[in-house]
Amino acid sequence: MSNTEVSLARRLSWSVRRELWENRSIYLAPVVVAALVLVGFGIALFTLPATVRAATALGPGEQHEVIQRPYLIAAIVLMAVDLLVAVFYCIDALYGERRDRAILFWKSMPVSDRLTVLAKASIPILVLPLVTVLATAVTQGIMLLASSAVLAANGMSTAALWGNVPFFDMVRINLEHMLLFHGIWYAPLYGWLLLASAWATRLPFLWAALPPLAIGIVERIAFNSTHFTTLVQSHLFGGPTPGPYGSPSPGPMTMDMLAPHSLAHFLAAPELWAGLVLTALFLAAASRLRHYGGAM
Amino acid sequence: MAYIEARGLRKRYGATVAVDGIDLHIDEGRIVGLIGPNGAGKTTALNAIVGLTPYEGHLRVLERDPWKERAELAREVCFLTDVAVLPRWLRVRQALDFVAGIHPRFERAKAEAFLGRTSIGRSKKVGELSKGMVTQLHLAIVMAIDARLMVFDEPTLGLDLLYRKQFYDALLSDYLERRRTVVVATHHVEEVQHILTDVLFIDRGRIVFSRSMEEVESRYQEVLVHPDKLAAARALNPVAERQGVGYSVLIFEGADRQRLAVLGETRTPSVADLFVAVMSGRAAHTEGAVP
Numbered sequence: 001m002s003n004t005e006v007s008l009a010r011r012l013s014w015s016v017r018r019e020l021w022e023n024r025s026i027y028l029a030p031v032v033v034a035a036l037v038l039v040g041f042g043i044a045l046f047t048l049p050a051t052v053r054a055a056t057a058l059g060p061g062e063q064h065e066v067i068q069r070p071y072l073i074a075a076i077v078l079m080a081v082d083l084l085v086a087v088f089y090c091i092d093a094l095y096g097e098r099r100d101r102a103i104l105f106w107k108s109m110p111v112s113d114r115l116t117v118l119a120k121a122s123i124p125i126l127v128l129p130l131v132t133v134l135a136t137a138v139t140q141g142i143m144l145l146a147s148s149a150v151l152a153a154n155g156m157s158t159a160a161l162w163g164n165v166p167f168f169d170m171v172r173i174n175l176e177h178m179l180l181f182h183g184i185w186y187a188p189l190y191g192w193l194l195l196a197s198a199w200a201t202r203l204p205f206l207w208a209a210l211p212p213l214a215i216g217i218v219e220r221i222a223f224n225s226t227h228f229t230t231l232v233q234s235h236l237f238g239g240p241t242p243g244p245y246g247s248p249s250p251g252p253m254t255m256d257m258l259a260p261h262s263l264a265h266f267l268a269a270p271e272l273w274a275g276l277v278l279t280a281l282f283l284a285a286a287s288r289l290r291h292y293g294g295a296m
Numbered sequence: 297m298a299y300i301e302a303r304g305l306r307k308r309y310g311a312t313v314a315v316d317g318i319d320l321h322i323d324e325g326r327i328v329g330l331i332g333p334n335g336a337g338k339t340t341a342l343n344a345i346v347g348l349t350p351y352e353g354h355l356r357v358l359e360r361d362p363w364k365e366r367a368e369l370a371r372e373v374c375f376l377t378d379v380a381v382l383p384r385w386l387r388v389r390q391a392l393d394f395v396a397g398i399h400p401r402f403e404r405a406k407a408e409a410f411l412g413r414t415s416i417g418r419s420k421k422v423g424e425l426s427k428g429m430v431t432q433l434h435l436a437i438v439m440a441i442d443a444r445l446m447v448f449d450e451p452t453l454g455l456d457l458l459y460r461k462q463f464y465d466a467l468l469s470d471y472l473e474r475r476r477t478v479v480v481a482t483h484h485v486e487e488v489q490h491i492l493t494d495v496l497f498i499d500r501g502r503i504v505f506s507r508s509m510e511e512v513e514s515r516y517q518e519v520l521v522h523p524d525k526l527a528a529a530r531a532l533n534p535v536a537e538r539q540g541v542g543y544s545v546l547i548f549e550g551a552d553r554q555r556l557a558v559l560g561e562t563r564t565p566s567v568a569d570l571f572v573a574v575m576s577g578r579a580a581h582t583e584g585a586v587p
Contacts, residue, residue: 014397021390047415102383105434108375109349111398240331287402294348295381 011111015119016127019093026128030135033081037074041143044070048147049154056160071143072255074176075136082132082182086124090193093120094290095204101295110230117194117287120280124190129178137171170255177258180266184230188275189236189263190201201296235271297359299324299445299477300345304353307340314340315351316501318552322477322494324444330481332498332572338481339377341498342449346375358444371400375447376438378433379454388416388433395437407440413462427454432517435463439470449482452487460484465492487565497574504549505574509578519549519556519563529559536573546574 020026044051055066092118097103097188104118145165196208216229266272302320306313317338322328332338343349345357347366356363382391388411396404411418414432416586422430438446444454452460468491473476482488489495495512497505507515520543521529530537532555533547547565548556556562565573565585 003411006398011398011505014394016396018390021387022385097383100383101378101381102386104348106376106380107366108346108370108438109395109398110400247456251559262555270486292350294380 001077006110008115011115012119012122015111015116016122019120019123020127023089025122026089026123027131029081029085030078030131033077033140034046034074037077038142039137041070041074042146045146045150048150049156052151052160063160064164067161071170073142074143075170075255076137077130078139079178079182082128082178083186086128086182086186086190087193088118089128089189090124091204093123093194094198094286094293095200097192098201098293098296103290103293104295105180108227110138113290115200117283117290120189121187121194121283125183125187126179129183132182133171133175140165140167140170143211167254173255173258173274176263180263181258185235185272185275187279190281191279191286195282195286195289198293222275235275245271259283297324298322298356298405299358300479302345302354305341305344305355306352307337307344307349309351310434310465312560313501315344317353318498318501318503319505322479324477325475326493327471327478327491328480329485329492329567330479330496330498331483331485331567332481333575336498337501338498339449340501342447342479342481344375346373346377346447348377358455363471372443373445373447374438374441374443375449376434376451377432377447377449379450380427382422382434386422387418388419388420388422390424390435391437395441399441399575401442402437403440407436410436410439410466414459420551427455428459431455434457439463439466442474444476446478448478448482450482451480452482452484454569460487464488465505467491469482485568486566487570492567495570497569497571499578500574504578505570512567513564515550516565516570517547517551517556517562518569519548519555519559520544520561521546521547521559522544525559532559533555534567535577538569538572545569 010065055063058066097106101107144161144165147161151161193208197204200207207266212228216226216232219225219228297352298483299322300322305315305318305320307315318337318341319399324375330338344351344355345362345363347357347369350363353457357369358372362369369501371494386394386410391408392404394404395407400480411433414436418424418435422433425433431452434449438448452463453537455463464487467478467480470476480488494508494511495505496503519529520540522543529546530543533550535549536547538545543560546568552561
């Protein structure tokens with residue numbers, strides 16, 4: 001007789017793999033967008049020698065900004081893709097399996113609802129940020145190599161390029177930014193979307209959007225205040241309160257601006273921990289709902 | 297130890313009572329047929345047993361609470377309660393990979409052998425398979441799980457006659473190889489009756505008939521009676537009567553066999569005929585009870 005235990009790690013890893021099979025956009029969307037970025041950059045390569053020549057005449061700050069700009073844009077575009085894929089993934093994750101009745105098959109397998117929800121939550125919190133970091137690093141690496149080749153072919157020095165585009169620093173900053181901000185900081189958003197996805201029997205997007213809107217409206221009418229809306233906005237967009245990702249730091253628009261001011265500062269923010277507690281509550285509720293959920 | 301133990305199992309959906317106080321005791325090593333008309337509560341009862349639906353009353357499956365311990369039970373209980381639940385995007389190979397990855401009792405080679413008898417390609421998506429093939433794939437997965445308890449709800453829906461027969465033959469030979477318990481609900485009684493050890497009839501949420509096949513054989517007799525002996529036969533209180541060509545078929549419960557033999561040819565009634573007898577008896581009883 002076969003052994004009767006499969007380790008938790010193995011069940012989790014197969015559950016995550018299952019998500020990747022079903023939602024190929026998790027890795028296809030970044031690849032496609034990265035390819036588009038590279039096409040655009042390839043066209044810009046024709047004017048690169050002129051751009052670099054013009055930039056060397058500028059002060060060091062401006063030069064840094066001009067030369068690094070395409071790399072920053074590539075990173076930001078892929079971040080937007082990460083957010084978009086994460087939102088669409090979450091809203092369907094616990095809704096789609098009930099709609100297509102597959103939940104009845106998954107529930108015949110020895111994987112608990114809690115583990116399933118955890119595997120699904122790990123996609124926006126961990127997997128997508130890592131995929132994005134990888135896609136960004138590869139894209140930026142190709143951009144850097146292609147630029148070097150073009151400059152060398154034009155008999156120009158690559159020193160200004162490499163000096164202003166510190167590749168490994170950029171990858172590190174992006175990794176920190178994606179894991180801390182897009183993963184952990186945004187976790188309550190993903191948790192909420194997963195909860196709406198587990199709850200809704202139709203129109204999960206509406207279920208995700210209406211309650212926060214309703215709370216905001218009721219608060220506005222009842223107390224003429226906007227604390228809830230402000231709180232949500234400030235958490236999602238950095239908002240008016242200077243949090244760990246507070247108002248954009250004045251200074252050049254470079255990859256540096258994506259770095260947290262300090263890890264200690266980030267970890268000390270009460271908003272972070274409140275958000276994580278909220279995430280845990282949302283996921284626990286989603287798991288409870290999946291327990292009761294059947295095919296629709 | 298009882299594999300399935302239920303006392304006063306109930307399940308309501310709003311005002312509708314789907315399962316209305318079921319008592320069950322199913323031991324190791326039984327093949328139980330659960331037979332009932334549409335809407336009798338078969339699926340609800342089976343869903344409660346495999347942990348897909350909450351319920352009222354007492355229910356233990358392999359000494360566990362199926363609602364609270366579905367995932368733990370799923371290691372030892374395999375089930376197919378709906379034939380159209382494999383997701384369309386899943387590839388055949390991925391389905392096998394996944395179950396092999398997470399299920400401690402899944403024997404991949406066995407599933408491959410089942411699939412080998414079909415024309416299902418490993419790289420096909422479920423959405424590209426015909427309905428019958430999807431069922432074949434699902435059955436191949438379920439049958440390859442070395443479970444202590446197997447639960448099937450209309451497992452052969454949409455399959456051709458040949459494959460249905462293969463499936464029940466495989467179920468039986470697996471059962472003979474390893475001690476396990478099988479519960480199967482189906483409308484195709486005639487296909488399963490030769491492998492059953494027990495038979496349960498369910499009607500309007502209640503178990504109305506529960507016998508082992510030995511009991512059925514010893515208690516029930518079916519007699520082919522010619523018209524000239526019909527009056528004498530009816531005097532022995534048959535539980536059911538139906539018309540054949542040139543004779544009547546009467547079913548008796550607990551009647552003296554020698555007296556029956558005088559009336560005509562006797563044999564054990566089929567489960568299907570017994571089912572009709574029990575159900576029409578109930579219907580007549582209910583009608584009579586209405587003032």
